[in-house]
Amino acid sequence: MKQDMVLNISKTEAVSPDGMVTSMHHLASQAGLEMLKLGGNAVDAAVATAFAASVVEPFMSGIGGVACLVFYRASDGATMVVDGSGIAPASAREDMFELADATHKAGLYGWRATKGDAQNLGHRAVAVPGMPAALLMALEQYGTLSRAQVLEPAIRLAEEGFDIDLYIASFIAFRSPDLQRFPESARTFYKPNGAPYKPAMGTDVAERFRQPDLARTLRLLAEQGAAAFYQGEIADRIVREMERQGGILSREDLAAYQPLLLQPGLVSSYRGLQLVGPQAAGCPTLFEALNILENLDVDGAGFGSAAFYHLVAEASRRAFLDRFTYLADPSRVEVPWEGLLSKGYARQLASGIDPNRATPDAQPGDPWPFQPGPRSAPYRGSVAGQETTTHMTAIDRDRNMVTLTSTLLSDFGSKVTVPDTGILLNNGMAWFNPEPGSANSIAPGKRCLWAVTPTLALKDGRPFMALGSAGGRRLITSVLQALLGVVHFNLGVQQALNYPRVHSEGPATFVDSLIAPDTLERLRKMGHQLDVREENLAASGFGRPNGILIDSDNGVLRGGVNQYKPAWALGL
Numbered sequence: 001m002k003q004d005m006v007l008n009i010s011k012t013e014a015v016s017p018d019g020m021v022t023s024m025h026h027l028a029s030q031a032g033l034e035m036l037k038l039g040g041n042a043v044d045a046a047v048a049t050a051f052a053a054s055v056v057e058p059f060m061s062g063i064g065g066v067a068c069l070v071f072y073r074a075s076d077g078a079t080m081v082v083d084g085s086g087i088a089p090a091s092a093r094e095d096m097f098e099l100a101d102a103t104h105k106a107g108l109y110g111w112r113a114t115k116g117d118a119q120n121l122g123h124r125a126v127a128v129p130g131m132p133a134a135l136l137m138a139l140e141q142y143g144t145l146s147r148a149q150v151l152e153p154a155i156r157l158a159e160e161g162f163d164i165d166l167y168i169a170s171f172i173a174f175r176s177p178d179l180q181r182f183p184e185s186a187r188t189f190y191k192p193n194g195a196p197y198k199p200a201m202g203t204d205v206a207e208r209f210r211q212p213d214l215a216r217t218l219r220l221l222a223e224q225g226a227a228a229f230y231q232g233e234i235a236d237r238i239v240r241e242m243e244r245q246g247g248i249l250s251r252e253d254l255a256a257y258q259p260l261l262l263q264p265g266l267v268s269s270y271r272g273l274q275l276v277g278p279q280a281a282g283c284p285t286l287f288e289a290l291n292i293l294e295n296l297d298v299d300g301a302g303f304g305s306a307a308f309y310h311l312v313a314e315a316s317r318r319a320f321l322d323r324f325t326y327l328a329d330p331s332r333v334e335v336p337w338e339g340l341l342s343k344g345y346a347r348q349l350a351s352g353i354d355p356n357r358a359t360p361d362a363q364p365g366d367p368w369p370f371q372p373g374p375r376s377a378p379y380r381g382s383v384a385g386q387e388t389t390t391h392m393t394a395i396d397r398d399r400n401m402v403t404l405t406s407t408l409l410s411d412f413g414s415k416v417t418v419p420d421t422g423i424l425l426n427n428g429m430a431w432f433n434p435e436p437g438s439a440n441s442i443a444p445g446k447r448c449l450w451a452v453t454p455t456l457a458l459k460d461g462r463p464f465m466a467l468g469s470a471g472g473r474r475l476i477t478s479v480l481q482a483l484l485g486v487v488h489f490n491l492g493v494q495q496a497l498n499y500p501r502v503h504s505e506g507p508a509t510f511v512d513s514l515i516a517p518d519t520l521e522r523l524r525k526m527g528h529q530l531d532v533r534e535e536n537l538a539a540s541g542f543g544r545p546n547g548i549l550i551d552s553d554n555g556v557l558r559g560g561v562n563q564y565k566p567a568w569a570l571g572l
Contacts, residue, residue, distance in 0.1 A: 013494040014559040016571020021045050022546040022559045023392035024060065024470060026568035027162055028053040031153035032394055033570045035145060043071060043143040044150055045394035046402040047135045051154035051218065053390050054131075055211060056162060058189075059171045059411045060390040060470065063217070063229065064418070064425040067131040067406035068278050069138045070265060070454045072463055074399045079276045079456065080142070081265035084134025086127035086409075086428030086448045089253045094436040094443060096124070096248070107410075107430045120430045121178060123247030125414045127428025127448065129229075131406055134259040136226045141261075151222040158218060158422065161210035166199045167566050168209070175412050184417040185424070188213070214422025230254045234421060241418045268341055270294060271487050273465075274458040277403075280330055282453035282476040284340055289319035289480055291346030296353065303489040304499060306522035307355065309511070312484070313504040313528060314353045316477050317362055320505035325364040328439045329447040339367030358527035360507040389452065389470035395463070395548050395557055397572070403454035403466040403547070453479050464550055465493075471543030474510070477503040478543025486549065493549040494560030501542045512542060535564055 014020065019042075021032035031052035032045035040048075046069065054062040061067070069082045097114040100106070106113035107120040118124050139150055172179070172189050173196060179185045188211065190196055200206040220228045228234050235254045242249045266279040268287035271294065277283030292315040301307035326335055339345055345367050353359070389407035407426075408414075414427040431448035433440045440449060451473045457465040467482060469475035478501055485496030500512035509528040511520060512535060524530055533541025544562040546569065551558055559569025 010498050011494055011561060011563045013492050014569035014571050016557045017555070018397045018572040019045070019395065020548050020557040020559045020569060020571040021049055021392065021394045022548055022561050022567070022569040023049050023053055024390045024544065024546065024562065024565050024567045025053060025056045026566055027056045027157060028392065029568040029570045031157075032392065033572070034153055035150060036396060036572055038145060038149060040145040040150070041143065041398065042394040042396040042400040042402040043138055044145045045396065046392055046404045047139045047143065048150045048153055049392040049394065050135055050404055050406050051151055052157055053392065053406065055154050055157040055214065057168070057390050058211075058424055059168075059175070060388055060408070061131070061406035062408055062413070062424050063132050063221070064129050064423040065131050065406060065408040065413060066129060066426060066428065066450070067134050067404065068281065068452050068454055069134060069402060069404045070277055070456050071138065071142055072276070072401040072456050072458070073142070074463065077461065079264040081260070081262040081278045082134045082138040083260035083262060083278050084130030085260070085280065085450055086130055086426060086431065087253075087257065088127055088429065088432065088442055088444060088446045089248045089250060090444045091248045091250065092429070092442050092444050094441040096442060097434045099434060109430065111433055112435050114434050119434050120410060120427050121415055123242060123245040123414065123416055125427035125429045126242070126247055126249050126416065126425045127431070128249065128253045128257050129426060130257065130259055132221060132229045133226045133257055136221070137259050137261070147225060148222045151218050155215050155218045155222065158211040158215035161208040163206035164197045164199050164209040165206065165566060169197060169199045171411060172196060175415070178415045179412060182415055182417060184419045185412070185415055188417050188422060211422045213420055217421045217423060230257055234423070237421050238418050238423070241416070270483070272459060273487065274461070275455055276458070277453060277455045279337070280327070280447060280449055282451040282473070283455060284327060284337070285319045285323045286453050286455065286476050286480055288322060288340050288346065289315045290483070291341065291343055292318060292350045292353070293484070294343075295347050295350035297355070298484060298488050303485055303491070306519045306526070309502045309515070309519070309523060310358065310526055310528070311353070311355070312477070312481060313502050313509045314359065315350075316480065317359070317504040317506065318349050318365060320473070321362060321364040322367065326367065328449055332443065332446055333439045336367045336371035339369070339371030342367065342370035345370040356526060358509070360527065360529050389472070389475065391454070391468040391470050391544075391546055393466040393468060393546060393548050395466055395550065399463045399550065401456055401463050401466045403456055403468045405452040405454045405468050405470070407450075407452065451476060455479055457483070459552065464552070465547060467545065467547035469543035469545035471540055473505060474503045474541075475543035475545070477501060478545045482545055482547065492560070493547055493558050497545050497547070497560040498563050503542060510541065
């Protein structure tokens, strides 16, 4: 008789009294820990980790991408968001891509396909990068160490190289056909003879992966700051590559870029916690789902039960339907922020949830009666997609907290590497609907609506938790379920992150293959349209969260990371 084999992998919590860093790669976490050992604060540590991650996880994030940092300052309790989201170039137009047949969908968000996949792949897919500007602004305003100190680990990793592992080698192998289309990307990620770098296998040792061009670029950033990227030598190289290959990103686009600095950020509450995150991102959806769940019997359901997963799926579905209907760049579209985050609106939505029956055909709600001001016309977005991203958190001995997410959007972004820089460029134009006429259609200078959900939690006005995730829109529900595990069931942070999850943003309910078969059967009987997905080293059917919790009993830091990837939590 055939018997299915299930491999269940877990990790244990990291514990430290003084300071901690988490990320999706151990070398990136080590870079952040170096800053804490130098006496730096959480901002120094997080920014060092992010730049190091761009070297050791080049498919996840990089200086040609975007990033968002949320900071809690222990000295005065202030919270700040530095939002380095992507912006459409000034020459972008809503009809800039030739559309394929209406029946064909493409990309991570399931938009209508474009001829030659130009919205997702190649030079025209590039939005204005925001990562260098945002993180160097955060370092300058809130850090304590110099740029040279903070970027030194990333420079060292790029210049001296590191042993390639199976995680990185597999991503390069999976995307080989696309990377090989662009000579500079092939030169960067493959050996001079065109062969791939090999990880340790059998008795063979891992090969060393070096990125000398990226090391020179990082050194320029350390010496000259963000100006080198947006106005100086790096900008010159980026623009030359765009002009040579028909891209639309211009010198003026780079020079005009400014991150958003928001204080205190988007704020909500849940069961005694104050939650803080970015606005035009994933946090509005997270906060709305939590507001709905606040009215439901989560405690009585029991963590990991069919009843628990049912409530999570139903609340998430409604929050996502509202996301697709109402959210866009707030500078271009009137968004009912107050209505969406209204506790009264959440009660109304919760009243429509049957604790025993799923509603795959649920429709968006109407937050406008809970929103002061004029009513705007809604639009519909897409309910597909998964992006490749990285996340990190840091808390120092003074209990400053940082949560930081960085991404290229797709893995390896546009697949375009700028010659002589080592910079892999994002494909941020894929965040927009390529069809004209919707609120999320392409427009010049328009900011993307992205799913990043870096979240800080305060308890009784004191720092409690820094949390976030990679994994496209599914990162939102991974943060949601981790918070529920901690708040309702007193789980440790690693246990809460390890637990199998569900995700719903439309008719389907995605479920982890590790959920017990009888639980899955119960969900089917409740009417859920299940789509079973597996989590492993290569597959990421759900978000990949990490975070740090401050133990309320003794003040000790407890860190947790994704159990399937080479993620590490390191403490002093």
